[in-house]
Amino acid sequence: xxxxxxxxxxxxxxxxxxxxxxxxxxxxxxxxxxxxxxxxxxxxxxxxxxxxxxxxxxxxxxxxxxxxxxxxxxxxxxxxxxxxxxxxxxxxxxxxxxxxxxxxxxxxxx
Amino acid sequence: xxxxxxxxxxxxxxxxxxxxxxxxxxxxxxxxxxxxxxxxxxxxxxxxxxxxxxxxxxxxxxxxxxxxxxxxxxxxxxxxxxxxxxxxxxxxxxxxxxxxxxxxxxxxxx
DNA sequence: ACAGTTTGTTCTACATTGCAGTACAAATAG
DNA sequence: CTATTTGTACTGCAATGTAGAACAAACTGT
Numbered sequence: 001x002x003x004x005x006x007x008x009x010x011x012x013x014x015x016x017x018x019x020x021x022x023x024x025x026x027x028x029x030x031x032x033x034x035x036x037x038x039x040x041x042x043x044x045x046x047x048x049x050x051x052x053x054x055x056x057x058x059x060x061x062x063x064x065x066x067x068x069x070x071x072x073x074x075x076x077x078x079x080x081x082x083x084x085x086x087x088x089x090x091x092x093x094x095x096x097x098x099x100x101x102x103x104x105x106x107x108x109x110x
Numbered sequence: 111x112x113x114x115x116x117x118x119x120x121x122x123x124x125x126x127x128x129x130x131x132x133x134x135x136x137x138x139x140x141x142x143x144x145x146x147x148x149x150x151x152x153x154x155x156x157x158x159x160x161x162x163x164x165x166x167x168x169x170x171x172x173x174x175x176x177x178x179x180x181x182x183x184x185x186x187x188x189x190x191x192x193x194x195x196x197x198x199x200x201x202x203x204x205x206x207x208x209x210x211x212x213x214x215x216x217x218x219x220x
Numbered sequence: 221a222c223a224g225t226t227t228g229t230t231c232t233a234c235a236t237t238g239c240a241g242t243a244c245a246a247a248t249a250g
Numbered sequence: 251c252t253a254t255t256t257g258t259a260c261t262g263c264a265a266t267g268t269a270g271a272a273c274a275a276a277c278t279g280t
Contacts, residue, residue: 008266009265054266073227075227117267
């Protein structure tokens, strides 16, 4: 686990928020659904999984493989959880944006 | 001017917000100050100007060179203004984040 | 059992954005 | 006319974004 860089990218941030939005149920497919629904842009699986593994390398999320389920194609899923370090970064960048917006329009965008 | 890509990076977004926060007075030095103040991280001039020129290439900001001022070292400044296309992108990405965060609060209530 | 179908993840490659150092340009002061 | 100050542009590399295809593991039907 690498030391968290002092910044996260635009897509990384969305992925973190998507994981957070799902409590204990976050894995590749549900994360992708949440992202496509929220952003109205199409997210390829490749993009998502590379981002997920980079986030894990940086120690911003943790993942573990669950049990297979008894459905057709129900292979084991890799579940994801956002770590505390990531939550701090999310808060920081959001606050930075708010500070800039607040300088002039005071809440017009929030 | 290139067609705006459908996404802007994390730093690009901060730069756009910084320009917006300054009305007519935005140029390299003031933008940099606003960013350093809002983010509490140090922004090198190189980073800022490369980002500014990429934003202009993409048609998200416009710039023009003003008049020199009668102070020591008071050479002409390049002023920046955010264009409408950029404002749409800013709104979109902020709404996407908001939607995801909203999902979280809804999920927490179940 | 085993070929076919479904669900899910990893691999590989390239494009775009982030960041820093250095060079360059243009103004005033002495 | 060179020293100093303010401001911008150039160059190169690291990190992040994106896509397509390959791979893996479960079930179904015969």
